[in-house]
Amino acid sequence: MYYVKAPAKINLTLDVLHKRNDGFHEVEMIMTTVDLADRIGLEVREDGKIELLSLDRFVPNDARNLAYQAAKLLKDTYRVTEGVTITLEKNIPVAAGLAGGSSDAAATLRGLNHVWKLGLSLDTLAELGAKIGSDVSFCVYGGTALATGRGEKIEELPSPPACWVILAKPTIGVSTADVYGALDIEKADHPNTKLMIQAIRENDFDLMCETVGNSLESVTLRLYPEVAHIKEQMMKFGADTVLMSGSGPTVFGLVQHESRVNRIYNGLRGFCDEVYAIRLLGDRETLA
Ligand SMILES: C[C@@](CO)(OP(=O)(O)O)[C@H](O)COP(=O)(O)OP(=O)(O)OC[C@H]1O[C@@H](n2ccc(N)nc2=O)[C@H](O)[C@@H]1O
Numbered sequence: 001m002y003y004v005k006a007p008a009k010i011n012l013t014l015d016v017l018h019k020r021n022d023g024f025h026e027v028e029m030i031m032t033t034v035d036l037a038d039r040i041g042l043e044v045r046e047d048g049k050i051e052l053l054s055l056d057r058f059v060p061n062d063a064r065n066l067a068y069q070a071a072k073l074l075k076d077t078y079r080v081t082e083g084v085t086i087t088l089e090k091n092i093p094v095a096a097g098l099a100g101g102s103s104d105a106a107a108t109l110r111g112l113n114h115v116w117k118l119g120l121s122l123d124t125l126a127e128l129g130a131k132i133g134s135d136v137s138f139c140v141y142g143g144t145a146l147a148t149g150r151g152e153k154i155e156e157l158p159s160p161p162a163c164w165v166i167l168a169k170p171t172i173g174v175s176t177a178d179v180y181g182a183l184d185i186e187k188a189d190h191p192n193t194k195l196m197i198q199a200i201r202e203n204d205f206d207l208m209c210e211t212v213g214n215s216l217e218s219v220t221l222r223l224y225p226e227v228a229h230i231k232e233q234m235m236k237f238g239a240d241t242v243l244m245s246g247s248g249p250t251v252f253g254l255v256q257h258e259s260r261v262n263r264i265y266n267g268l269r270g271f272c273d274e275v276y277a278i279r280l281l282g283d284r285e286t287l288a
């Protein structure tokens with residue numbers, strides 16, 4: 001069995017610029033990977049079939065699974081005769097704004113490129129991944145990046161300042177399409193992407209904290225008041241900054257001092273089942 005790691009992402013900034021004619025939105029996002037990952041096992045099979053095994057009751061274990069779709073796309077595009085059994089060990093919360101499914105698809109592309117000996121570049125895999133979903137290209141590279149277009153155009157950035165990340169996910173799943181659909185771009189918050197890039201390049205933690213922002217946040221907060229409650233509590237317990245990731249509902253807090261991490265974690269655990277205290281991964285190397 002060959003194992004590949006599929007880490008979650010958070011959006012340090014997410015600016016929605018305008019709605020396009022194809023129904024997608026033009027975005028500018030700064031994304032970075034965090035140390036919470038699914039694990040994908042790949043076993044080559046000679047009968048040419050693709051099979052997906054997952055014990056998680058929240059993810060489909062058939063052709064609707066994004067990891068399955070990645071294998072099928074790669075097999076069809078490059079006329080691969082071998083098949084694969086994909087074992088999915090899910091640790092990233094589902095429909096959470098953490099790109100779990102996209103990261104599974106990306107890791108499957110990277111892993112199959114290796115076990116099927118295709119010799120494709122990451123750029124080629126990222127281009128292919130965009131056909132599965134807007135976040136898949138970023139997940140192929142991992143690390144930290146500016147993502148533009150509908151999210152599939154990737155420019156690598158250095159690692160953000162090192163810190164702890166507290167993730168808290170309320171027990172609701174959010175549909176990305178519904179959140180984009182309910183967005184009023186004029187009224188939304190528009191973070192300063194350039195300033196966030198400066199904060200990252202200058203390794204300025206305080207500036208990073210001041211500059212986080214997400215155009216989709218107000219939509220999800222309006223639809224699900226419990227997300228606002230988690231934000232308030234996380235701030236009260238002492239996080240340096242707090243923001244919703246992607247279309248939500250997961251809220252992340254950035255924390256510089258380790259001494260505060262336990263207090264925030266334990267405080268949130270009092271009323272939220274899914275809380276994680278993890279680190280930013282930051283650079284691409286960690287994905288190898
Ligand atoms: C909001 C973000 C931020 O990273 O992530 P998540 O919250 O899903 O993790 C992404 O933009 C989500 O990317 P992803 O989840 O891959 O979306 P896709 O499958 O491509 O699209 C799902 C639906 O979201 C809407 N969509 C998505 C991306 C985009 N730039 N504009 C859109 O309007 C479309 O309605 C689309 O049909």
Ligand SMILES: Nc1ncnc2c1ncn2[C@@H]1O[C@H](COP(=O)(O)OP(=O)(O)O)[C@@H](O)[C@H]1O
Pocket residue numbers: 058059060064065066067093094095096097098099100101102104105174176246247248
């Ligand atoms: N491997 C997978 N992991 C998680 N969800 C998946 C997967 N494959 C398909 N899905 C479907 O994709 C939807 C979005 O899942 P996910 O990627 O976790 O959310 P998000 O894009 O908000 O981070 C879910 O409703 C789920 O049914």
